[in-house]
Amino acid sequence: MSNSDPANALAEQAAEDVLQDELVSLRAQVAQLTAAGHELISTQTRMQSLLHRATDAIIQFEADGTVSSFNSAAERVFDYAEIEMMHQKATQLFDLPEAFRDNVPGYLLAYARKTREQYEQPLVGLRRDGSKVLLEVSVAEIASQDLVLFDDFSDAASASDAGYEAFLCILRDVTERKRIDEELRRHREELEQLVDEQTREIRNAKDEAERANQAKSEFLANMSHELRTPMHAILSYSEFGQKKLTSAKPEKLGQYFDRIHTAGGRLLEMINDLLDLAKAEAGRQIYDIRDNDLDAMLRAVLTEYEGIAEKRKLSLRYVPGIEDQHADFDPEKLGQVVRNLLSNALKFSPEGGVIEIATSDVDLVSGDAVHVPGVEFCVRDQGAGVPDEELDTIFDKFVQSSRNRKGAGGTGLGLAISREVVHAHKGTITASNNADGGACFRVRIPRNPPPPTT
Ligand SMILES: Nc1ncnc2c1ncn2[C@@H]1O[C@H](COP(=O)(O)OP(=O)(O)OP(=O)(O)O)[C@@H](O)[C@H]1O
Numbered sequence: 328m329s330n331s332d333p334a335n336a337l338a339e340q341a342a343e344d345v346l347q348d349e350l351v352s353l354r355a356q357v358a359q360l361t362a363a364g365h366e367l368i369s370t371q372t373r374m375q376s377l378l379h380r381a382t383d384a385i386i387q388f389e390a391d392g393t394v395s396s397f398n399s400a401a402e403r404v405f406d407y408a409e410i411e412m413m414h415q416k417a418t419q420l421f422d423l424p425e426a427f428r429d430n431v432p433g434y435l436l437a438y439a440r441k442t443r444e445q446y447e448q449p450l451v452g453l454r455r456d457g458s459k460v461l462l463e464v465s466v467a468e469i470a471s472q473d474l475v476l477f478d479d480f481s482d483a484a485s486a487s488d489a490g491y492e493a494f495l496c497i498l499r500d501v502t503e504r505k506r507i508d509e510e511l512r513r514h515r516e517e518l519e520q521l522v523d524e525q526t527r528e529i530r531n532a533k534d535e536a537e538r539a540n541q542a543k544s545e546f547l548a549n550m551s552h553e554l555r556t557p558m559h560a561i562l563s564y565s566e567f568g569q570k571k572l573t574s575a576k577p578e579k580l581g582q583y584f585d586r587i588h589t590a591g592g593r594l595l596e597m598i599n600d601l602l603d604l605a606k607a608e609a610g611r612q613i614y615d616i617r618d619n620d621l622d623a624m625l626r627a628v629l630t631e632y633e634g635i636a637e638k639r640k641l642s643l644r645y646v647p648g649i650e651d652q653h654a655d656f657d658p659e660k661l662g663q664v665v666r667n668l669l670s671n672a673l674k675f676s677p678e679g680g681v682i683e684i685a686t687s688d689v690d691l692v693s694g695d696a697v698h699v700p701g702v703e704f705c706v707r708d709q710g711a712g713v714p715d716e717e718l719d720t721i722f723d724k725f726v727q728s729s730r731n732r733k734g735a736g737g738t739g740l741g742l743a744i745s746r747e748v749v750h751a752h753k754g755t756i757t758a759s760n761n762a763d764g765g766a767c768f769r770v771r772i773p774r775n776p777p778p779p780t781t
């Protein structure tokens with residue numbers, strides 16, 4: 328450079344200095360910008376990593392409704408990869424109503440606005456395999472660099488109407504929580520039901536115990552009366568006999584002995600009944616069930632009662648209705664059942680009435696719904712019958728019907744014993760009332776019952 332003009336040289340120097348300063352300042356600015364750029368990149372990286380590490384699914388939509396971010400949790404919840412969702416409308420993630428056909432952000436916003444109790448009515452999302460996932464939703468619109476979060480969704484209406492640049496939604500998977508809650512609710516209900524059932528059972532057991540207690544008291548009252556009557560007869564007639572041993576005629580003494588014998592017989596019958604029932608209930612009764620003639624057994628027992636029936640002006644009628652009279656049963660025990668039924672019919676029939684025993688073939692259905700051939704006999708009378716609500720309970724021990732409990736005598740054991748015997752034959756015994764008055768007791772047993780288990 329020529330320094331011929333000193334003024335020029337000075338000016339050039341000054342310009343060079345200015346340039347130098349500007350260069351320094353520019354370098355400083357570039358360094359600042361680079362640092363800011365780095366900061367921005369690191370902030371963005373941090374944000375991205377936060378977004379991807381979040382436990383809730385976060386999806387960002389652009390203003391045109393396409394996905395611009397789909398975090399890892401979203402990938403897990405919906406089973407789609409971010410790459411598949413990017414720049415898509417993501418309509419497969421929800422069952423969209425017609426009004427929101429390709430507008431997922433609009434749908435989510437409308438849902439969030441309208442459904443305050445989101446946990447109660449969760450949003451239903453659809454996974455890749457079509458299974459449903461239950462979600463709670465928060466939405467945010469990003470307008471002009473501002474993030475507007477809608478905690479109170481009533482505000483969302485005005486904000487969204489202004490339009491948005493981007494739309495962020497956070498979806499929390501509540502399927503498992505709901506399932507656990509549902510399970511807890513079911514357990515609670517089951518528990519309540521169990522408690523109710525047990526309370527009912529305890530109440531029933533208590534009622535049952537009270538009924539048994541009541542029946543027992545009645546039985547004791549009855550039994551002492553029943554025992555006392557023949558006992559008095561025995562004591563009185565034996566005392567008469569002793570006093571009049573030398574003075575009374577032998578026939579008179581014979582009469583006393585007869586009465587003592589009858590009363591003793593009645594006592595023995597009662598004691599036998601009690602023992603029989605106790606044995607049957609303890610499963611210690613021994614049955615001899617084998618092929619027997621039903622007709623012969625019924626005729627034999629009927630003959631025993633002819634005398635008593637005649638005395639009471641009652642007629643006994645036998646109506647056989649089956650051809651093959653053979654069946655497997657214990658004639659002594661089943662005969663006892665017929666005796667109990669006949670003695671009841673005689674006891675509860677008005678004078679002049681008819682008592683009928685009829686037999687028939689029946690088809691029985693066993694416990695495992697198998698049909699087996701059976702035989703039936705029923706004892707029908709023309710007495711007062713049994714109140715409908717007592718038709719089952721009269722088979723319980725010591726129970727007597729309210730209609731004829733008073734004054735008829737008996738201990739309420741006959742039907743209980745009969746039921747035990749019939750059950751040992753795998754049969755049934757039921758009571759009903761005839762349409763034209765009187766009671767009917769029906770016994771059904773299979774022709775070939777399996778051997779008793781006891
Ligand atoms: N044919 C019938 N008509 C009306 N009531 C009946 C008849 N048979 C039974 N009952 C009612 O059922 C009750 C129970 O009968 P069950 O044979 O078990 O006892 P009981 O005859 O009173 O006494 P027990 O038979 O022990 O001497 C009877 O007391 C009676 O109230």
Ligand SMILES: [Mg+2]
Nearest residue numbers: 671737741742
């Ligand atoms: Mg009886």
